[in-house]
Amino acid sequence: MAVSDIIFTKGLRREYASTAAVDGIDLAIEEGSVAALVGPNGAGKTTLLKMIAALLEPTSGLAMVAGHEVSENARAVHAAVGYLPDFFGLYEELTARQCLRYFHLAYRLPEPVDRRIEEVLELVALRDAADRPIESLSRGMRQRLGLARTLLHDPRLLLLDEPASGLDPGARRELQDLLRRLASMGKTIVVSSHILTELEDYCSHVVMLDRGRLVFSGTVAEARRRAGGGRRLRLRVAGAAGPVPALLAADPAVSEVAAAPGGWAFRFSGDEESAARLLRSLVEGGVRASSFADDSGSIADGYLKLMPKEGA
Template structure:
């Protein structure tokens, strides 16, 4: 488990982090969302014991990053947003070097390296020089490097940054596999819809402060006092539209006859929404579907950070 308590990092009068309180449970994938400069990389650097906080502390499996840095490093695999590779090494030599740095015996490295390369889909590049690999392949190789000592916690700072769509899909599939292996994963990304697909929960950070935390649906519910409802109709929309106009929780009905749809804002609870649907069915309206329009994570992020700027 990862936990931060009052974590603060200050440079002169500038706060990179302000009183960050965060918990990531074992075996979950936690997505850290924020604009550039919001404090994501600062948080990750502190968790990776590369940066000392000004105040507060962070704990990895109960170990303090400030007091037990050496032990914490054994527990985590850290992949920074910018990383160096040794261009004159082949892929297997690169992993062998880091395996030796972690004290793995030669016979253990010899057995482990092919397994890691297979996990990150680089078995066919085992004897290629690192500088000949594509950016996506280098990203996956560095993920293998972070796994060389079999940590149970992975801290991945923008692992899909700069990747093309195919490489992002490959990275996402690898992360799903790691989650199925029981790894706890803390990941930051600006590719927000992908976080929604991968993560059990997300945290939104803005100007060094955690301004929202929870599942995507929970954060959406906090933001949306009004939901956008979409109703698919078999036939003319006018009769159905007139029915919904009489409900006190309905406003701003939009008819889309070319698609046999109506849309409206609804500010009632889920229970009141169910009552409305039952009334519509009792009135024998030709409704094919009745659903809340999903708000994607980008909309959520923009709404949350706009609210934080105004506060």
């Protein structure tokens, strides 16, 4: 375990009625990372996050969080961690500000209450709505209020369980901006989702779970490479399709050709020189290429590749 690891687990396991929801996980997350915890429903994400938050006892194995073993020193872990559950209730008749005041008191946090509440309201961009009853807030605002609540005690580590689920695209974007802001403040963030594409833009790390096991843990770049077999390129063309598919098919480094907006996307296993050669052959073949670039694209395909197939 490195000193810089804010999360370190070894053989971490949790059983429910003799089946393992989390089945022996070795994981290390460095302080300051923003890690995406991804996996299909039932993979064990919630169970893992709850154990790391010291809210659920492991059946066996070790979990060190912010330097404390979760079973031995749950209280110290709670002080270091802000945990946003996948479902949480709010007192609907209270205003956002009253709600935060309630939790500030319930957590017995140090004074001054009012200043801290203003700070977190500012942080989650809810100041304008602070005196509205919660029942009148949008889903995105409620989610940000939930996050404000987990930030009250200024935790170093945020564990957010599917915070974007059920949000519309605008609210998702606001949540992403907020998580970026928190990351730039130095917080370590672990954010789970069963949809990878909504995380990969702003995460530095990817942790993939499947049926209680760790399938992959590494940087986003490593995940892309592992998903590998070359990179994805995108060719945009002006005008008609013409000979493009035939020219692409003729290049041995090209595979998985698919129509994409404005042209084609494909996997390319050659180097820069052979990419230049391909482009030349396209232009000489009469293709009016308007752009030819990395399909900045998605590790979602990588994700699908790294996951074991059903029944495997």
